[in-house]
Amino acid sequence: NRAWVADITAIWTLEGWLYLAAVLDLHDRQLVGWAMADHMRTQLVLDALEMAVGRRQPKSGLIHHSDRGSQYASHDYRSTLDRHGFQASMSRKGNCWDNAVMERFFGSLKSEWLADQRYGTRQAARRDVVEYIEMEYNSCRLHSTLGYQSPREIELATAA
Numbered sequence: 001n002r003a004w005v006a007d008i009t010a011i012w013t014l015e016g017w018l019y020l021a022a023v024l025d026l027h028d029r030q031l032v033g034w035a036m037a038d039h040m041r042t043q044l045v046l047d048a049l050e051m052a053v054g055r056r057q058p059k060s061g062l063i064h065h066s067d068r069g070s071q072y073a074s075h076d077y078r079s080t081l082d083r084h085g086f087q088a089s090m091s092r093k094g095n096c097w098d099n100a101v102m103e104r105f106f107g108s109l110k111s112e113w114l115a116d117q118r119y120g121t122r123q124a125a126r127r128d129v130v131e132y133i134e135m136e137y138n139s140c141r142l143h144s145t146l147g148y149q150s151p152r153e154i155e156l157a158t159a160a
Contacts, residue, residue, distance in 0.1 A: 001058035002027060006048065006066040007102040008040055009109075011129065013119040020129060021048035021071075024102055025056070028158065029143050030151035031105065031133050032056050036126050045071045046080060053084060060085020067091045067099055108137065 003026040011018045021044045023033035033052025037044045049064075064086045066072040072090065081088050091098035113132040119125035142148045149157075 001025065001056050001062055003063040003065065004032065004052065004058075005099055005102040006045065006064065006072065007099055007106070008045065008069065008071070009106045011114060011119070011125050013122050013125045015120070015122050018119075018122040018125045018129075019044060021045045022102065022105065023048050023052040024105055025151075026101060028151045028154035029101070029105075029146060030138050030155055034129075034133060036122075036129065038122060040071065042071045042074045042076050045077060049077070049080060058084075058086075062086045063089050065089040065091070065099065068093060105137070108141070112136075 004023050005026060006021070006023045008019055008021045011020060016038060018036055018038065019040045021035045022031055024030065025032050032055050033048045033050070035044050035047035035051065037047075045066075062084075064081055066089075068090050071077060072088075078088060109129070109132055113128070113136065117125075117128065119128070138150070139152050140150055142150060146154050
């Protein structure tokens with residue numbers, strides 16, 4: 001709860017795009033907040049942030065890093081960060097490497113879980129993405145940067 005990264009990705013369904021906004025804790029690599037919708041408006045990223053805040057209840061001073069997307073630069077989002085006492089950080093223009101940890105999560109989601117999927121509905125995709133986040137990525141997936149432990153194992157060890 002010292003530094004979080006955030007971003008948005010898109011998942012294709014036969015109903016159209018499903019957008020996933022996600023917030024990830026850099027310490028334990030756990031996805032701490034997410035939201036999905038058929039749009040990329042600011043409310044999508046606000047919902048993901050509020051889920052992360054509700055789950056983790058971080059102290060003020062947390063560094064929140066994102067790209068320069070209009071959602072993250074919006075008045076509503078910046079006000080929410082200020083209200084929680086978070087320090088906003090944004091990637092350099094056109095530099096995807098500044099948010100590499102979140103891009104890596106999206107890459108894992110798409111290559112390990114979604115690669116062979118064809119979703120008829122956004123709801124079907126939503127259910128599958130939540131299963132990946134909670135049952136696979138946060139709970140079981142081992143990370144070399146975490147000493148081959150899962151994000152949940154690191155969270156529990158840190159809390160102890």
